Amino acid sequence: MPTPTSEPKLIAGNANQPLAKAVSRRISMHRGQPINLLDARVERFNDGEIFVEVYENVRGEDMYIIQPTSNPANDNLMELLIIADALRRSSADRITAVIPYFGYARQDRRAKARTPISAKLVANMLVEAGVERILTLDLHATQIQGFFDIPVDNLYASPIYALDVQHHFKDQMEDIMVVSPDVGGVARARDLAQRIGAPLSIVDKRRGKPGEVAEMTVIGDVKDKVCLIIDDIVDTAGTLCKAAEVLMENGAKEVHSYITHGVLSGPAVERITNSVMKNLVITDTIEATEAVKAAPNIRIVQTAPMFAQAIINTWSGTSVSSLFDHQTLVPLYEGHYSLG
Known part of the structure; x- marks a missing residue:
């Protein structure tokens, strides 16, 4: 010592x-x-x-x-x-x-x-x-x-994200719905949902082959909800952007994402910029590229x-x-x- x-x-x-x-x-x-x-x-x-x-x-x-x-x-x-x-x-x-x-x-x-x-x-x-x-x-x-x-x-990251949600959505807390983008991430999403007193929904995805999502189903009622997708890694952002689309198709009012590690490789930044997501919030665990810093709907939280x-x-x-x-x-x- x-x-x-x-x-x-x-x-x-x-x-x-x-x-x-x-x-x-x-x-x-x-x-x-x-x-x-x-x-x-x-x-x-x-x-x-x-x-x-x-x-x-x-x-x-x-x-x-x-x-x-x-x-x-x-x-x-x-x-x-x-x-x-x-x-x-x-x-x-x-x-x-x-x-x-x-x-x-x-x-x-x-x-x-x-x-x-x-x-x-x-x-x-x-x-x-x-x-x-x-x-x-x-x-x-x-x-x-x-x-x-x-x-x-x-x-x-969920304690930091709880502070961030309570700050940025303080007038919409009753409309918040926390969403896990897959069944495997439910524990992570549930942790944030409990911290902010919000309900939980799941996007069930079934893959065709690696990198491709064949089908997505929303478990839970997201109609007129402000949906927050919670995950640990966003890489090429294909699944994330598709999940946001499916939530909007199911009646969500807005979709935001809170994802800890912004790997953001390949076409990720372009996909996020053009997606229906209003905001992607990541932490600074990975140094942001100039493209990430310049993206209008990507926000970085300090760790x-x-x-x-x-x-x-x-x-x-x-x-x-x-x-x-x-x-x-x-x-x-x-x-x-x-x-x-």
């Missing part, structure tokens, strides 16, 4: 520098002194090999590596592993990997014969590299926590206040699960949302 006089030390790869800097600023505000990102270089040789050099002493320090393993997933994962190895070989006391978006989480089981369980492989690599604790947000499959023999703190508090709680040995309560987050997001 860190000594009482030490401070948490932060280092970041290249995956999401804006988020890492925002977390650093928030921790500095909380501690009343500058807690800057460690001076280090994380770069590539001409052949693509990744090289890391840390310019500050980390012996006996409590280290936090801020690095989502988003696109390019393999490069960002290798950066994380190599940073962890550099810190371990430099005698860091404890290494926590702060992985806002945990890549490969969709490969959490063998769906058919002769396929890998890549999420377990990634877990093994992280532990082997010297990571002793994981801090992440909205794991695609919560059972991935069991792939590790080290502590895993899986935070949830830095939550991650900064989670790092402070981990460092000080206090509860991280307190951040599951959206009332706990109200002071952290003061200035972001007015709930009066």
Whole structure:
């Protein structure tokens, strides 16, 4: 454990520098002194090999590596592993990997014969590299926590989204209907529905072949409702935009989406811009491209206040699960949302 006089030390790869800097600023505000990102270089040789050099002493320090393993997933994962190895070989006391978006989480089981369980492989690599604790947000499959023999703190976006909904829809709360875009995501959608006191509906989808949705059926009455689709990942946005259309066809007044990780690959931004959805709200766990920033109906919610508090709680040995309560987050997001 860190000594009482030490401070948490932060280092970041290249995956999401804006988020890492925002977390650093928030921790500095909380501690009343500058807690800057460690001076280090994380770069590539001409052949693509990744090289890391840390310019500050980390012996006996409590280290936090801020690095989502988003696109390019393999490069960002290798950066994380190599940073962890550099810190371990430099005698860091404890290494926590702060992985806002945990890549490969969709490969959490063998769906058919002769396929890998890549999420377990990634877990093994992280532990082997010297990571002793994981801090992440909205794991695609919560059972991935069991792939590790080290502590895993899986935070949830739904408390932040509850604040956001109560702020942006305060005059329409009686009309809100929370929608899960598939049966597998019901628990996530139900969590937000309970937080804001709204009913729950489900879009039952039946796939023809991967990437194609053959048929969608709405379970529940969405007529004249303001529908909020809740999910953890939006990738190409095909299913999401189709679900929004089906809800509108079933009489919904408006459709908005709250999705934690904006992977938004391929035609996603164009699809969302042209869709019947009024707004897509994502978090900043994955660094937004210029196209995402410019999209008129995509809004980004900050996660830095939550991650900064989670790092402070981990460092000080206090509860991280307190951040599951959206009332706990109200002071952290003061200035972001007015709930009066």
